Amino acid sequence: MTGARDAGAGPAGGSRELVLRHLAGLPVDRLPAMPITMMFAARLAGVPYADYCRDATVLARAQGLVADTFGFDHVSCISDPTREASDLGATIQWFDDQPPAIDESDALLAEPRHLAALRPADPLGGGRMTDRIRAVELLRAGGGSTRIVEGWVEGPIAEGADLRGINTLMLDFYDDPGFVGELFDFATEGAMAFAGAQVDAGVDIVGIGDAAASLVGPSLYEEFVWPREKRLIDRIHGLGAKVRLHICGNMSRSVGAMARLGADIIDLDSLVPLEAARVAAGPDQVLLGNLNPVTELMGSTPEAITNRLAACHRAAGSRWIVGAGCEIPAATPRENVAALVAYARTSVGTA
């Protein structure tokens, strides 16, 4: 595998070099801005979201556009949580202009015994995972020397929920914990292979989305999820790429455990108080976030956004990256997104 580039490699790197220096703890002249944009990017590009998810050229064009328009320091392949499950044969429900979703009424692993017969999907097998690999290649070719190119995989519990059905999985923790472990191992192996293919295609950072982790408490998280996330993160680091871990929902009680994973970026939801998160994560962990995407970004004003980001900055300190607590909603006013980036452009060190 070719691996991701080192901070000092490649052309004089602009955003890319800034982010890699920041992650390495080296001096930087401003903060990076790396918000998640999916539907917002598609809306900006004037394309239906289903096209964004299905066609790498559409996604890459929209990501380039949104990064150019607002000055983000990265472009990302994140689109929806169903790529891996889709290639494994899960039933996916599609919508014209919103993310596809798993049809839990027809879950692929409605019968746990079917896990034993399930074969890992090939990231290069021509399905939706391959489309993401293609997106990486396009993003790398279209400005990837100056911006961070971010890949994406589903984490063990998120993928487990996609395959089993999230309602059923929650009961499995008590009914059949052995199956849960096997399911998460399967999901983790698949994520490692998918991450590896994305690193080969040229990503600098692999994002891991593990949303369902916030539904279980710290005890189940540390017993079932944490060890698999750790394996996945260690593997990605071994391939030479950085890791961004994003868990939607309130992970306040598990920030310390998340920090022990060694991910380069812990991307926190708005439900997590940043001040307490900084204490739990320690002084060196890079945190990202965490404005409420609806009330503090979409429904706010540039002035209020600047003030709120300053509060986040004070709470998180200098080891921080500007972003929202989750995806920027499609209907967010452009001036609000611009305010978010403007804060990063004019800020360095501790607020």
Place this chain on the structure above:
Amino acid sequence: MPGYERLASAILSGDQATAAGETRGALEGGADPQAVLDAMTAAMDIVGARFQSGQIFVPEMLVSARAMKEAMAVLEPILTASGIHPEHTAIIGSIKGDIHDIGKNIVAMMWRGANFEVVDLGVNVMPARFVEAAREHRAAIIGISALLSTTMLGMRDAVRAIRAAEDLAGATIIVGGAPVTGEFATAIGADAYAPNAAAAVDVARAAVGIGTSAPSAS
């Protein structure tokens, strides 16, 4: 509740077989069905309080709700035969375009645990269907759930449709879901916002004038 400690304990620990067995045993021993129901409801109130205080999480809440459901399967025919029915009906569904349902399902289970008759409309529910179902079931409570910031915007249409139906003026519209906030609920004209399933029980009870005994989470 005195006399039903083992039933309550089974619900709290999610032991569905014991919950059903204890209910059967109590009824065979001549227990008042209403008292058994009250014991179950009190146990679910503790589950809600523990969830709100962060002592338990979704898996624990779901196994408790499932144990309650098993016990109710034993009790319900007796209640029906005794002429005891839930006093209030709630309908609930995920908004049009949204097929995510775990939040909606948990609220539905907790409302059942609080002795509401619950009609689950499922996912991807159109505004007109909320109106139609609220009429059909004479719903006191209308619950609308959304997981996405895109589908959340469709809640406005549902609220508007319900408000346009004069015969539903007495129904209380409660909205919730990951991206939903109290400010958003107010902005679209909903009556209330529930940040989680336990809060949804409190809000629904307050709407129909049922007081809560503020159960201890311990």
